[in-house]
Amino acid sequence: MTTPSLSSLLLGPINAVMRIIDAPLRRLQKATGIGGMAAFFLAPNMLIFGIFVLLPLVINFVYSMTGGTAFFLSERDFVGGDQYSRLFECQNYLDPMSCQEDAFWTAVGNTFWFVVLQVSLMILTALITALILNRELAARSFWRAVFFFPVLLSPVVVGLIWKWILQRQGLLNFGLYQFGMDPYTWLTDRNWTFAATIGVSLWAHMGFYALIILAGLQAIPKDLYEAAEMDGTKPARVFWRITLPLLAPNLLVVVVLALIKSVQVFDEIYVLTGGGPGTSTLFLTQYIYETGFASVLRNPGLAAAASILMGTVLVVLTLIQLGIGKRGENKGKR
Amino acid sequence: MKTRSLLTGLALAFLTSTAAHAGDVRIMWYSDGVEGEVMKDLVGRFMKENPGINVILDNVAYSVIKEQLPVQLEAGNGPDIARVTAIKELSKHWLDLRPLVKDAKYWDDNYGSQADWMRPDGSNQISGFMTQITLTGGYANKTLFDQAGVPIPGPKATWEDWAAASKKVQESQQVPFAMAIDRSGHRITAPLLSYGANYIGSDGKPAPLDAAAKDYLTKFVGWAGDGTVSKDVWVSAAGSTYRAAADDFINGQLAFYYSGSWQVANLATKIGNNFDWVAVGSPCGPAACTGMPGGAALVAVKYTKNQKDVATVMDWFAQEAVVKEFSERTLFLPGNKAVVDKGGLNFKSDNEQAKAALNVFVESTKTTSEAALKLPGWRWSDTVYAAIVTRIGQTLAGELKIDDAFTRIDSDIAQKVKDAGK
Structure with a gap:
């Protein structure tokens, strides 16, 4: 008597299931063709996507067309586009104080500058870090872990750590004091606080993007570098002509992810600055959260309208970037 | 058969782990000081006396x-x-305990004066009871005042007197700020009322900011500008987010701190013997020397599935003896009339400063103005508080001029009233 192998034991139930579903699936394929089969296999995923993404999106849109402070849709009045008109009621969009919802436009402006500065600096620092970590370094794995470690921290922990460092009686001021310098109120000076939010965000997320770029760097064939070396190509030229073009798909992923993440910035900054001083670090997500959930007499309709606008901007930006990426790919093929 | 039994067992285990047990009463509780520990102890005692009811105390953050x-x-x-x-x-969400409690008259007699604070307008509902009555008031760092040789202003001293004296202490003792007020609309309303401000219009809805309110707020912004008042706590967040300046006082960074009676236990515990401090009541304005009353209430939620058990729990915790013990151990001012009238509260603290501070707050209740007593039961008070904090915070951060802040406060409140009416 032969003993069944482990693989046959494990595969046994799977094969049994396959035998049972084989006949109906063949009939289905005959009836619907290959396209129908694709739809059949995608259906469970689309169902989950529909329930947890599309449906809330539709409900959110419906909320944005209603007014009042009640939460249940049945208790809310239909107000059409009033919430959107309220958000757009403005004499000069560059001067938030001339707008009815000044906090919204302040948040839009802050988010815009945050995205521009944070994403540019993020790509630059992640690229430099990845290039360094890709070299033959002593204790290379240790350094890779060091740069990745902050990514593992909860955003609340990141916010608290930096709050303890930057607050008036924090670690940084203690250090300055030890060196005979005057302490400074880093978190109550508008410009410093904004810079701090960018710095903290870079510290917390850079390791993740550096890892993606590092994976891209390691996928570039070594023989290209060897050929360039044999030709006596200068390192800068190697970087611009070989490394950067071949890294483009990874950089595109990094840009798209970093952009989406920076538009959605909330938790660590909320813990670090609470949106202050004044409204200098009030970003869109915090505005939406406070309008919809945390303010006195909450306004879910206005928050929903703001989130729909934010989502639309994100979709447009992503499509533009994907378009640029596709054009680059096509150019490469030609 | 075995498989079926196993599945049935698993299903039962799942159901019992997710559904509320009959007899379970869940309390959501937050703590400013030591009251979480006291409450835990009292809950244990309640369950011993009432073995059929399982009280689950969820200690959560105030936020x-x-x-x-x-x-x-x-x-x-x-x-x-x-x-x-x-x-x-939130009064529309509270359960009416009147038909459920053992003796509604006991509740009316002992908690009637604050019942309006926690029930929908026009109803005679019993929603719960105040676990503590609070009153806003100031604290002075006596050690700093003594070291600076500046006498602590007396009971009739005005806000200007306090600003001037605290400024002298700040300059002499090289502390970062002379005074601080919590970033809270409730706190800053006390000096506004002392200046004669009135929030309530003739129709019961919010009135525009009047001259008295503008007068104090202009002074407050000026004090922040010259470093008398700490603006750190006010600019440390956007919107109406609450921030206390207690840590600055505890760390000896302030001469005068305006907060409230609920801080007594916190200050006593954290300051210890580091310096001497005293409660000084509320400074005066041209109209009054009032603090703002308030407090926290224990309320029953109408969505409970265990109304009877909830009423039993509420009855037990509202008893005179339990309230007295809770107040004595937490150093809170009680909300039960019989406890207040009978007096003889023996606050459980070795800290003489804390005991003296509590007596000052009890004394200060006598100067609480009528306008201040009305606000906790007024529907729009939080709306007004939020608008003031948001816009004055922006002014102190340099984003708004004070006159623009006044205009914005009025328009914010008007918009909220309009939104609530939809």
Whole structure:
């Protein structure tokens, strides 16, 4: 008597299931063709996507067309586009104080500058870090872990750590004091606080993007570098002509992810600055959260309208970037 | 057969782990000081006396009560009982205990004066009771005043007197700020009322900011500008987010701190013997020397599935003896009339400063103005507080001029009233 192998034991139930579903699936394929089969296999995923993404999106849109402070849709009045008109009621969009919802436009402006500065600096620092970590370094794995470690921290922990460092009686001021310098109120000076939010965000997320770029760097064939070396190509030229073009798909992923993440910035900054001083670090997500959930007499309709606008901007930006990426790919093929 | 039994067992285990047991009463509780520990102890005693009722005490941060509980309640969920401060704003969610409690007359007699604070306008509902009555008031760092050789201003001293004296102490002792007021609309309302401000219009809705309110707010912004008042705490967040300046006082960075009676236990515990401090009541303005009353209430939530058990729990915790013990151990001012009238509270603290501070607050209740007593039961008070904090915070951060802030405060409040009417 032969003993069944482990693989046959494990595969046994799977094969049994396959035998049972084989006949109906063949009939289905005959009836619907290959396209129908694709739809059949995608259906469970689309169902989950529909329930947890599309449906809330539709409900959110419906909320944005209603007014009042009640939460249940049945208790809310239909107000059409009033919430959107309220958000757009403005004499000069560059001067938030001339707008009815000044906090919204302040948040839009802050988010815009945050995205521009944070994403540019993020790509630059992640690229430099990845290039360094890709070299033959002593204790290379240790350094890779060091740069990745902050990514593992909860955003609340990141916010608290930096709050303890930057607050008036924090670690940084203690250090300055030890060196005979005057302490400074880093978190109550508008410009410093904004810079701090960018710095903290870079510290917390850079390791993740550096890892993606590092994976891209390691996928570039070594023989290209060897050929360039044999030709006596200068390192800068190697970087611009070989490394950067071949890294483009990874950089595109990094840009798209970093952009989406920076538009959605909330938790660590909320813990670090609470949106202050004044409204200098009030970003869109915090505005939406406070309008919809945390303010006195909450306004879910206005928050929903703001989130729909934010989502639309994100979709447009992503499509533009994907378009640029596709054009680059096509150019490469030609 | 075995498989079926196993599946049945698993299903039962799942059901019992997710559904509320009959006899379970969940209390959502937050703590400013040591009251969480005292409450835990009392809950244990309650369960010994009432073995059929299992009380689950969920200790949460104040922000959960302020930000998450209202959302849960709007969705028809939430705990069975909660300790809250936004008692009027959320009053439509409270359970009417009148038909459920053992003796409604006891509740009316002992908690009647604050019953309006926590029930919908025009009803005679019993929603719960105040776990503590609070009163805003000031604290002075006596050691700093003594070292600077500046006498602590007396009971009739004005806000200007306090600003001047604290400034002298700040300059002499090289502390970062002379005074601080919590970033809270409730706190800053006390000096506004002392200056004669009135929030309530003739129609019961919010009135525009009057000259008295503008007068004090202009002074406050000026004091922040010259470094008399700490602006750190006011610019440290956007919107109406609450921030206390207690840590600055505890760390000896302030000569005068305006907060409230609920800080007594916190200050006593954290300051210890580091320096001497005294409670000084509320400074005066041209109209009054008032603090703002308030407090936290233990209320029953109407979405509970265990109304009878909830009423039993509420009855037990509202007893005179329990309230007296709770107040003595937490160093809170009691909300039960019989406890107050009988007096003889023996606050459980070795700290003489804390005991003296509590007596000052009890004394200060005598100068609380009529306008101040009305506000906790007024539907729009939180709306006004939020608008003031938001816009004055922006002014102190240099984003708004004071006159623009006044215009914005009025328009913010008007917009909220309009939104609520939709």
